[in-house]
Amino acid sequence: MESIKLYGVNIGGFLSQTEDYSLTSVSKFITVDDFRKIRDWGFNTIRLAVDFPFLFTLSENNADRFSPIHSNFEYLDHIVSWAEELGMYLIIDLHKAPGHSFESSELHKNRIWKQNSPFQDIFLGIWTHIAQRYHPHENVLFDILNEPVAPTAEDWNYLAEKTVEKIRMYTKTNWIVIESNLWGKCKTFPELRKFDDENIIYSFHFYEPISVTHQKAEWLKFTREYHPYFVSYPGKMDTLSEALEKGHDADAKGLMNMFRDSQGMWDITRLESRMQPVFEFQQKHNVPILCGEFGCIAYAHPKTRQNWLSDLITLFHKNSISYTYWNYKNMHFGLCDYTLGFQDNPNYDENRMDQASIQILSRNTHKAP
Template structure:
C-alpha cells in the first residue's frame, strides 16, 4: 500500500455554504494567517470545501456553457500556494456540484445519477479543469464529491470511476479522495468499489450519534422543541423516542430516522462497532482511509464534546485512520468561533478558541 497520513481540519463557510462569494468577502474570512495557525497547531492538512459556483458559471445546465471564473481560480491558486509554502496538504473538496445536493430538503433535485444525464458531463469537465490546473502541486488532493447521495452504490461507483479516469489523463500521482455513498456513511463501505489505482484514499464522514453531535441545532427544529436538555456522551439517548414519534414536516423525516438510529447507550465500543465496515474494507484491500468530516456541535456541554472527540482520536490512531475535523471556524462546530451566537459559549476561551478540543485533535499525531 502506498501510504499517506493526513491530520487536520476542514475550512467550510469560506468558498462554500456562504451567502457572499465575492472575493472582497471571502478574502476577509480566511487569510494565510489562518493556514499558519492550523500548521502551528500541529496539523498537516486542510480540507477546503469549494462549491462549483465559486469556480464556474453554467447556463441552462448546458455542459458547453461551463466556464471557469478567472479571478476566483486565481484566488484558489493563492490558497493552494499558501498550503504548499507552509508544508500543508490541501484537499480540494467539491462540496456542491451541479445536479447534486446532499441537503435532505433538496434530494429531489439530484439529477446527476442517470448515466445519460448532462450533469455527468458537466461534472467530468469540472474535474478535468481542476486536474489540469493543479496537477503540478504535489500537495493538492482531489475529493471528487462531498457526501454523494446516489440511488444505488453502483450509480456512485460508475461516476467515480469515470472521474478517476478523467483526472488520471492529467496526473498519475495526485491523491484522489472517494467517499462512500449516502453521505459518506460507514455502513455503505461494503458497496464501495475498490478502484484499480494506488493513489486513492477512501473516505467516510462520522457524526454519530446525531443526538449528541447535532443537539440543539437550529436547522433541526424538532430537536430543540422536543428535546431541550443537553445530551451527554458517553451516555444514553433513549429520551428522544417521544420527539421522533411526533414527527414534523417531510424534510425532517429522514433526519429523524438518523436520530432514531442514535438511541441507546453510546460509548467508544459502540462508536467502534459503527466504524467496523470501514475497518473491514481497509483490511481487505490494504488501502488508506480518511475520516473527511467529523465534529460535535458547540451547543454540547464542553465535557461531552471533549469526551466524544477523545474517543474518536483513540479509534483513529488505533486503526491508522487519517482525519480532518469539521470545522476550523464558525458554522456551529468551529474550533474557533467569532459569531455573536457563540460569544458566551463555555467551549471557547476569551480568545474564542476551543483549546481543549484543539489539544485532543492534535495529540499523538503520527
C-alpha cells in the same frame, strides 16, 4: 502501497455554504495566517470545501455549458500556494456540484443520477479543469464529491470511476479521495468499489450519535424540538417518543431515523462497532482511509465535546485512520468562533478558541513531509 497520513481540519463556510462568493467577502474570512495557525497546532492537512458556483458559471441557455471564473481560480491558486509554502496538504473538496446536493431539503434537485444526465458531463468537465490546473502541485488532493447521495451504490461507483479516469489523464500521482455513498456513511463502505489505483484514499464521515453531535442545532427544527436540553457523552440516549414524531414533514423522516438509530448506550465501544465496516474494508484491501468530516456542535457541554472527540481520536490512531475535523472556524462546530451566538459559549476561551478540543485533535500528529 505508499503511506500517507493526514491530520487536519476542514475549512467550510469560506468557499462553500456561503451566501456571498465574492472575493471581497471571502478574502476577509480566511488568510494565510489561519493556515499558519493550523500548521502550528500540529496539523498537516486542510480540507477545503469549495462549492461549484465559486469556481464556475452555468450557461442559462444551455445547461451543459459551464465556464471557469478566472479571478476565483486565481484566488484558489493563492490558497494552494499558502499550503505548499507551509508544507501542508490541501484537499480540494467539491462540496456542492451542479445537479447534486447532500442537504436533505434539496435531494429532490439531484438530477446528476438520471440516465444520460448532462450534469454528469459537467461533473467530469469540472474535474478535468481542476486536474489540469492543479496536478503539478503534489500536495493537492482531489476529493471528487462531498457526501454523495446516489440512489444505488453502482450509480456512485460508475461516476467515481469515470472521474478517476479523467483525473488520471493528467496525473498518476496526486491522491484522489472517494467517499462512501449516502453521506459518507460507514455502513455503505462495503459497497464502495476498490479501484485499481494505489493513490486513492477511501473516505467516510462520522457524526454519530447525531443526538450528541447535532444537539440543539438551530437549523434543524426537528432537532430543536427533540433536544431542549444537554445530551451527554458517554451516556444513554433517550428513546424517540411517538408524540415527537408527529407533525413533521417528509424532509424530517431521514433525520428521525438517525435519531432512532442513536438510542441506547453510547461509548467508545459502540463508536468502534459503528466503524467496523470501514475497518474491514481497510484490512481487506490494504488501502488508506480518511475520516473526512467529524465534529460535535458547540452547543454541547465542553466535557461531552471533549469526551466524544477523545474517543474518536483514540480509534483513529489505533486503526491508522487519517482525519480532518469539521470545522476550523464558525459554522456551529468551529475550533474557533467569532459569531455573536457563541459569544458566551463555555467551549471557547477569551481568544474565542476551543483549546481543549484543539489539544485532543492534535494528539500524536505529525507534520507533513
